[in-house]
Amino acid sequence: MGCRINGLGKGEKARSGIDYGCEEFGRLKSVLMHTPGEELSLLNESNYKHWLYDKVPEISGYIKEHRDYQELLESNGVRVYELEEYVDENTGLMKKMPNLTFLHDTAVISEKGAILSRMRPPAREKEEVVVKEALNNLGIPILSEFNGGKGFFEGCLLLSKETVFVADTERHTYPFIREFVSNILKEFSEVIYVRVPKARRYMHPDTVFNRIRENLALAYLPAFEESCLFTEDSREKIDFKAFMREKGMEIISVSDSEQSRLACSFVPLESGTIFHYDTSFDQKTRKDLENEGIEIISFHPDALLAGGGSLRCHTLRLCRKKIKN
Numbered sequence: 001m002g003c004r005i006n007g008l009g010k011g012e013k014a015r016s017g018i019d020y021g022c023e024e025f026g027r028l029k030s031v032l033m034h035t036p037g038e039e040l041s042l043l044n045e046s047n048y049k050h051w052l053y054d055k056v057p058e059i060s061g062y063i064k065e066h067r068d069y070q071e072l073l074e075s076n077g078v079r080v081y082e083l084e085e086y087v088d089e090n091t092g093l094m095k096k097m098p099n100l101t102f103l104h105d106t107a108v109i110s111e112k113g114a115i116l117s118r119m120r121p122p123a124r125e126k127e128e129v130v131v132k133e134a135l136n137n138l139g140i141p142i143l144s145e146f147n148g149g150k151g152f153f154e155g156c157l158l159l160s161k162e163t164v165f166v167a168d169t170e171r172h173t174y175p176f177i178r179e180f181v182s183n184i185l186k187e188f189s190e191v192i193y194v195r196v197p198k199a200r201r202y203m204h205p206d207t208v209f210n211r212i213r214e215n216l217a218l219a220y221l222p223a224f225e226e227s228c229l230f231t232e233d234s235r236e237k238i239d240f241k242a243f244m245r246e247k248g249m250e251i252i253s254v255s256d257s258e259q260s261r262l263a264c265s266f267v268p269l270e271s272g273t274i275f276h277y278d279t280s281f282d283q284k285t286r287k288d289l290e291n292e293g294i295e296i297i298s299f300h301p302d303a304l305l306a307g308g309g310s311l312r313c314h315t316l317r318l319c320r321k322k323i324k325n
């Protein structure tokens, strides 16, 4: 009969491992994305709110815009890995997850491995299971994840090799935040914790804060109800803006209306250059950014807006180290 050779699973391709880690403000090298597919047909007029959409998406337009965005990334030298190609076991789950395309929320990739979220049930339940499989097949280890317990934690932001930013949003439960903070402080020296109102418009940390350059960020400060700094052995209240200024970071404030158009949620290509919806900024902010020498690579969303997410939400950044070519 001869010997049996097992076909390589789809995910085996990249098992040799890829570069990963997003702490450094280098040029964006690679991302993981999920081109939405048949799962979008789960959405209809009576259930789109349950599924955390703002309206029923126009499917072909939605997929086309997602692809256009991928091409925009690629034309700027970013390698796009497609989730589906790294999933074997959980393909069945993928078809039941209309929010899986918002991959950003499921994991943050540090140089030490992935910080996996625990997605909020019912609409986003278990998305991290699919993503964990793909990351494993990509050769990216898991640095932190939630085992057991009832609660959820939909992501954080890495500000540097030392600092993690956590927002206490409608998608985070406080006991999970405490567990996360105490675990992650073994790997990072400080965690900035910010409590924001529990409302959809502030659902993830990137809706209120995001860096454009090492020394410049956008924020919507009225949503910062309380800010604290956690270290291994201390916890103190801070004035977020003053604290960041001391670290050498200035903040440009966005307006209420801009925040509701996801102004803080963009994807830096490199320090000072961002991919962003052309619908998010008013003229004044555009001018302020221009004066700072910031370049915006604009993308016009139409069908994509139905999902309530930004370009950033569709983008799980894998690697943006300062790699010398």
Ligand SMILES: NC(=[NH2+])NCCC[C@H](N)C(=O)O
Binding pocket: 051, 052, 053, 099, 102, 104, 105, 124, 203, 204, 206, 207, 265, 307, 308, 309, 310, 312, 313
């Ligand atoms: N990082 C983000 N802002 N993600 C937006 C996710 C949108 C998605 N429909 C949800 O409500 O969960």
